[in-house]
Amino acid sequence: MDKAKLKVGIQKYTMIIVLVLVMLFFTWGTQGKILLPQNITNLISQNAYVFVLATGMLLCILTGGNIDLSVGSVVCFVGAVGGVMMENMKLPVVVAVILMLLMGAVIGAWQAFWIAFLRIPPFITTLSGMLVFRGLSNVVLGGKTLPIKSEMFVRLFGGGANCYVPDFLGGGEGLNRVALLAGILACVIYIFVTVRGHVNRVKKGYDTGNVGAMYGKMVVICAVILAVSYKLAQHKGIPTSLVWVLIVVLIYGYITSKTTIGRYFYAVGGNEKATKLSGINTDKVYFIAYTNMGLLAALAGMLTIARMTSAQPTYGQNYEMDAIGSCFIGGASAYGGIGTVPGVIVGAVLMGIINQGMSIMGTDQNMQKVVKGLVLLAAVIFDVVSKKKNS
Amino acid sequence: MAKILLEMKNITKTFPGVKALDNVNLKVEEGEIHALVGENGAGKSTLMNVLSGVYGYGTYEGDIVYDGEVCKFHDIKDSEEKGIVIIHQELALIPYMSIGENMFLGNERGKKAAINWDETYGMAEKYMKQVGLSESARTLVKDIGVGKQQLVEIAKALAKNAKLLILDEPTSSLNESDSRALLDLLLSFKKEGMTCIIITHKLNEVSYVADKITVIRDGATIETLVKGKDDLSEDRIIKGMVGREIADRFPKRKDSKIGDVNMEVKDWTVYHPLYTERKVVDHVSIKVHKGEVVGISGLMGAGRTELAKSVFGRSYGTNISGTLLLNGKEVHLKNAKDAIRHKLAYVTEDRKGDGLILGNPIKVNTTLANLEAISSHSVIDKDKEYAVAVEYKEKLKTKCPTVEQNVGNLSGGNQQKVLLAKWMFADPDVLILDEPTRGIDVGAKYEIYCIINDLVAAGKSVIMISSELPEILGMSDRIYVMNEGRIAGELNREEATQEKIMSCILKSSSKGE
Numbered sequence: 001m002d003k004a005k006l007k008v009g010i011q012k013y014t015m016i017i018v019l020v021l022v023m024l025f026f027t028w029g030t031q032g033k034i035l036l037p038q039n040i041t042n043l044i045s046q047n048a049y050v051f052v053l054a055t056g057m058l059l060c061i062l063t064g065g066n067i068d069l070s071v072g073s074v075v076c077f078v079g080a081v082g083g084v085m086m087e088n089m090k091l092p093v094v095v096a097v098i099l100m101l102l103m104g105a106v107i108g109a110w111q112a113f114w115i116a117f118l119r120i121p122p123f124i125t126t127l128s129g130m131l132v133f134r135g136l137s138n139v140v141l142g143g144k145t146l147p148i149k150s151e152m153f154v155r156l157f158g159g160g161a162n163c164y165v166p167d168f169l170g171g172g173e174g175l176n177r178v179a180l181l182a183g184i185l186a187c188v189i190y191i192f193v194t195v196r197g198h199v200n201r202v203k204k205g206y207d208t209g210n211v212g213a214m215y216g217k218m219v220v221i222c223a224v225i226l227a228v229s230y231k232l233a234q235h236k237g238i239p240t241s242l243v244w245v246l247i248v249v250l251i252y253g254y255i256t257s258k259t260t261i262g263r264y265f266y267a268v269g270g271n272e273k274a275t276k277l278s279g280i281n282t283d284k285v286y287f288i289a290y291t292n293m294g295l296l297a298a299l300a301g302m303l304t305i306a307r308m309t310s311a312q313p314t315y316g317q318n319y320e321m322d323a324i325g326s327c328f329i330g331g332a333s334a335y336g337g338i339g340t341v342p343g344v345i346v347g348a349v350l351m352g353i354i355n356q357g358m359s360i361m362g363t364d365q366n367m368q369k370v371v372k373g374l375v376l377l378a379a380v381i382f383d384v385v386s387k388k389k390n391s
Numbered sequence: 392m393a394k395i396l397l398e399m400k401n402i403t404k405t406f407p408g409v410k411a412l413d414n415v416n417l418k419v420e421e422g423e424i425h426a427l428v429g430e431n432g433a434g435k436s437t438l439m440n441v442l443s444g445v446y447g448y449g450t451y452e453g454d455i456v457y458d459g460e461v462c463k464f465h466d467i468k469d470s471e472e473k474g475i476v477i478i479h480q481e482l483a484l485i486p487y488m489s490i491g492e493n494m495f496l497g498n499e500r501g502k503k504a505a506i507n508w509d510e511t512y513g514m515a516e517k518y519m520k521q522v523g524l525s526e527s528a529r530t531l532v533k534d535i536g537v538g539k540q541q542l543v544e545i546a547k548a549l550a551k552n553a554k555l556l557i558l559d560e561p562t563s564s565l566n567e568s569d570s571r572a573l574l575d576l577l578l579s580f581k582k583e584g585m586t587c588i589i590i591t592h593k594l595n596e597v598s599y600v601a602d603k604i605t606v607i608r609d610g611a612t613i614e615t616l617v618k619g620k621d622d623l624s625e626d627r628i629i630k631g632m633v634g635r636e637i638a639d640r641f642p643k644r645k646d647s648k649i650g651d652v653n654m655e656v657k658d659w660t661v662y663h664p665l666y667t668e669r670k671v672v673d674h675v676s677i678k679v680h681k682g683e684v685v686g687i688s689g690l691m692g693a694g695r696t697e698l699a700k701s702v703f704g705r706s707y708g709t710n711i712s713g714t715l716l717l718n719g720k721e722v723h724l725k726n727a728k729d730a731i732r733h734k735l736a737y738v739t740e741d742r743k744g745d746g747l748i749l750g751n752p753i754k755v756n757t758t759l760a761n762l763e764a765i766s767s768h769s770v771i772d773k774d775k776e777y778a779v780a781v782e783y784k785e786k787l788k789t790k791c792p793t794v795e796q797n798v799g800n801l802s803g804g805n806q807q808k809v810l811l812a813k814w815m816f817a818d819p820d821v822l823i824l825d826e827p828t829r830g831i832d833v834g835a836k837y838e839i840y841c842i843i844n845d846l847v848a849a850g851k852s853v854i855m856i857s858s859e860l861p862e863i864l865g866m867s868d869r870i871y872v873m874n875e876g877r878i879a880g881e882l883n884r885e886e887a888t889q890e891k892i893m894s895c896i897l898k899s900s901s902k903g904e
Contacts, residue, residue, distance in 0.1 A: 009683055208776045258767045262764045267759055270748030277706060277737065277761040278813070279728035337750055 011169065012380065015331060015346045024349060026357030033360050034353070037235035045158050045307065048241035049075070049353040053323035054344045058250025059289040061255075061327050062265040064336035066122040068290065070111065071323060072127030075316035077133040078104050080140045080303035083311030086150050093153045099326065100124045101298050108289070108294015109134065116286035125282045130320075138313040143389035146311045157306030158241025165238040175230075176237035182230025187222040194218050248296065253341035256359040263288065325372070326351055329379040350375075365389075367372055395456075396421040396586050397555060402441055402453035411437045412451070413610045419555070419603075424577060426601035428594070428831035432458075434610040435590045439557050442468040443477040444467035446766045474554030474722045478544045478829075480563060484532045491515035491528035493546045517843055518546040522576060537691070538569030545576070556580070557588045562574075562596060562679045563830050566691040566858055574600050580625040592832060605630035611888035633834050641865035642837065649868065650681030653852040654735075659713035661694075661701045667709055671697045673876040675713075679852040681823065684843060686867030686891050687856045694876035695856045696740060701824045704730030716822075731760060736819035738810055740826035740856070741804075746810045751797030753791060754810050760817040783812035788838060804835025811842060821848060823854045828862060840866060849861070860889045861873050874899040 032168045033039060053071050060068050062279045082100040085091045103192070111129050111359045114120040148154060153162055166176050194214065201208050232238055256262040266283045267275040276282045300319070330347025332339030354375060397419040404412040413432045419425045425436050436806045441451050444464030457473060464470045467477075469869040491512045500514065502509025502763045513530035522542045526895055532540060558577075565869055570593070573650070576598055577587055581675050591597060597604055604623065613631050616623055628642075634832035661810035672694045680687045687695050700707035702715060704727040714721055717733055724730045730737070734867050739745040748833045757780045758765055780794035789800060789808040798809055805828065814822060843853055844864060857863050863870055870887050872880040872895040880895035 201774055204774065204778075206778055210639045258770050258773070260766050260771060263755070263759075263762060263771060266751065266755075267748055272745075272750050274739075274748055275759070277703075277727050277739060279704075279726070279731040279817075280759075281726070281728065337748070 010147070012032075014351065015343065015379070017330065018379075019200060019350050019353070021345055022353055022357075026353060026361075030360045034357050035317045037231045037233070039360065041235045041239055043165065043352050043356050044245070045239045045241045045255050045348075046356070047348060048158060048239075048245050048303050048307075049319060050322045050326055050348045050351065051245045051345065052248050052300045052303065053298050053319060053347050054176065056293040057320075057323040058256070058332060058341065058344050059265055059341050060122070060293055061265045061324075061334075062269045062336055062339055063286055063289050063333045064269045065290075065334045066115075066336070067320070067324050068111075068122065068129075068293045070107075070126040070133060071279050071293065072316040072319035072321075073130045073133035073137065074104065074294060075109055075296040075301040075304055076137040076313065077107070077140070078298040079305040079311045080146070080313065080317055082135045083146045083148055083305055084140060084303060086153060087146055087148065088166045093150055093156070095152070097156075097302065100302060101295060104298020105291055106303070108127075108291040108297070111294070112287045113291030116283045118215070122290070130369060132320060134313075137315075141311060141313050143313060148305055148309050148311060150324035153302075153305050154309055155245065156240060157302045158239050163240050163306075165240060165243065167237055176187050176233040176235075177232035177334055179229050179237045182238060183226050183233075186225050186229075190222060191218060195365070217302045226239060241307070244299065244303060248299070249345060256341055261285075266337050269333075269338070271337075322348075322351065325376045328383075329376060331383060341348055347379075393639050394456060395420055396418070398444075398454075398456040399438070399442065400454045400456065402451055402455075404437055404441055404446060404451040407769040410828070413495070415607065415610070415612050415903050417605055417612065418615075419586060419588060420568040420584055422581060422584050423602040424581055424589060424600050426597045426604045427588060427590045427607065428592075428597060428604060428628060428632055429607035430834055433607045433632075433832075435607055436559060437610075438607070439477060439588070439590065442470065443467055443475055445678040447479060450641045454479065471551050475557070476555070478548055478561060479560065480560040482540055482544060482564075484540055484543060484740065486533035487531060489529045489531055490519065490524075490526060490535070492545075492556040493532055494518065494528075494550050495867070497590050497617065498551060500797050514550065518549045519543070522546045523572070532791050536569075538565050538572070541569075541573060545573075553585070555586045555588065557590075559590045560592065561589065562591065562593060567860070568690070570596065577783035594628050594833075595847060596898055597615060597628060598623050598625065603657050604628060605876065608632060608634060623795060627831055632832070639832070640837065640861070642841050642844055646850060650850065651681045652678050653681045653683075653717070656698075657714045659698065659715075660711070661697055661708035662710040670703065671708060671876050673833040675873070675876070675878050677854075677871055677878065679854055681820075681852055681863070683868045684853045684855055684866055685848055686863040686870040687854060687873055688858075688860065688863045688870055689873035689879070690896060691858065693852075693873040693896075695873050696825055697876075698873070699737055699825055699854070699856060702730075703727060703735055703823065706730075706737070711845075715839050730855065731817055731819070736760075736817055736822045737816040738814050738822060738824045739825060740829060742806050742810050745796045747806060747813075748842065750797060753794040753801075754787070756818055757794070757812050758781055760813055763778070764816070764818075767896055779816060782814075783816060786841060787812055787815075797810070802831075802835075804831035804838075807831055808837065808842075811839070816845070819851070821852045821854065823856070825856045826858065827855060828857070828859070836862075860892060861891070863887075865890065872896060872899075884899055890896065 001193065057068060057071070060066050078100050081103060082096055085096045085099060109123050114125050115122050149151065165178055166175050198208060198214065200209070256265065264275070264280055267280065268282050268285045272282055301316070304315055308315065327339060327344050327346035328334065328347070329350055330339065330343035330345070332343065354372060355368065358371065395418055399415065400414050402415045403410070415434065415438055427438070429435050430676055440446050442455060444709065447465040448463035457475065462473065468771055470643070485496070494515045495511050499506050500510040505511060512528040519526065519528060522545050524539060524542050524546065526535060526539070534545065548869040565573065574596055577589070580587065589600065602618050604616040606628065616628070626830050631784050653680040657676045658693060659672055659675045660670065663669040663671050674696055677685070691696050697707055704724040705711055706727050716725065722733055724733060743749060754776050758776050762771065765772050765779060777794065784794055785790065787808045789805050790814070791805060798806055801809065843855070847853055855863070868884050870882045870892070871878055874880065874894050874896045877899065879899035882891060
């Protein structure tokens, strides 16, 4: 492998390298506590909302570096209304969940309408949404905490003590067999898809790219999947919130990389005028991005109230910043058109590990914020500088 | 023999993986206009960037001897102090600042904490007079035309006490008369002892102004031609640039069979999107047959682009009226998508702004206007996309390592080919090409002409908008001349000459007044 290729390779996987280094640092700093099964499980369920929100935020950022500031408030508002529906109005959980998702989408569409069709700057529109829905959350809850008692809802969305996928294979006290099996199954499917893609390409005579790198990547990813599922199996199994995260990440990973609408997000961010002249309705692309953000904020709202087993007017504060931060750390461009779902996952995991690691090490809350802020800046500086050097 | 003002000796500059300049030598005498010609990517701009300090001392090998001393410029400020001022191809003016503010940007008059505006505008107007600008220095740059903006750039250079003026494609965005005025201005500066280096693709300009011509090819100096000693004809220069003789600058079209009318526009009127009372296209009627190349000639601002864009699914203007017939049937196109569905394509004049996504790879750009063709149920088949991109890359002879390459890293000619590939893949019947060869070199132009010929040979119709008269004359079967939003004349291939086109424009202007 020549030098230039190596450089490109390193650049492509910069954040993964950083992630590994940070992980090693905290393993050392916490004497390995961060890798305990309990902590891995916590890392996932505590940060589930970040993964969900960051995925939606990526689509907004792709359209041209536009962000959505309202997500934290929407999370809170949807949670508040959902809580009222389930606890005060005693609606069935399924109905409440559907109504919450619908409400998220409607809120998203409300903001998306102004952004897409009247071209009100997203920053202003969502700043307004941030105030409006924070205020409304307070109104709905009357400024008080509303406990969520619906067992089914809490278990379904990953809160409380029993928020794990039940071990129906009957593993008893030892390893959780469902978690192990799921990990193995995921690897098998992944390997199958990769190999089939390669075989198809060879059959049709297309360029196969670097086969070695492809299989190398496959081995590494499978190793990570197996390691995580083993850790989960050692604790109580798969947290239900992880299931939601996986669903969101897989769907949106597929949309952004494989579908035409996914391609449009990148195209609009890359050059909106050219995209429009290519016969693509760019207004609609904006509309979809922000409506979808509302929908995912609703899901994040459900995850949040389930985990806390209550709805409070203060929930969701700074969630938008976590989501935006994960996107930029994960390599999304502040100018739009660049960024991937896997990148965002890496960004979110990095943020989560730093949070968790510092908490275990007993770092002061305020210092944690300082560190997170600096990490965000460093990530973007690193990204910009390495790109500059390359050109 | 005049004194040598500048000598660049054995300049070698390497970028990772490429040798952009290889032992280049350039000698410029005081008081001459020295033209630097070469194909895109030959290394002209790199050489000038070395000279002006954009690539600082130490990043290249070789010596720059200016005014008798070896110079070690670290940035543009260093070279400007010595009187070497470069005017880049893309204008570096800020639209919402006045002419005076722009001229002294970074070079403000008065104290750091208190700009002396009287001095600023007074001096600005002095320099503006030298370049023949009569505007107030307080006029905002956005309110003057491109031609005048170019003059502001030159005035800005004068304000920096330029002794050696480097102009990188100064006329690429100017029309014929503005270009001529600019070149005459350079000739008058020469009389006052100014030295100029001009980079240009327009060879008629080179023969008009240059005393010496240095030809660069593939990062190396090929030859220097001297006025009065060597043959400075366009053919001779082209031979140096491409390393072979181009027998014919416009490829012959084989059997051009002109068929039925493919598209017809009747009584088309368009108003400006912002100044809604201004008519930009005024009752225009044109038609194009199958297998025909129709040229639309005219000065900048004649309404040609506006006509094309408004026909292409109302992508420009308001209050559009008139009828559009495709294959004899009247259609109403609501947007660009509609237009593409009706097999229309508009290949923009502004490939960077309106045409390509520079930060995306060739394959993504190639398929953007016709993603349906490579996807099923909205899911993109990336292998197919790759294959399509490779197919068009080979068909159009686009020079690039792979189709994964970002379009922004390609030269202008290759970018234009990607843009053409994109629209050819959309499989249109009528292609509107807006300035298809702007800012690209002779060799690539020839290839683009060949592509146009292939398109009409396949029974498609091409409408070519161009400001270059030789190109219009060389390629079109029929020519419409546009002026001030109206059709000023229609000429057949046989009767059309440069003079006739110009006289159409002049006559229509005088009628309009």
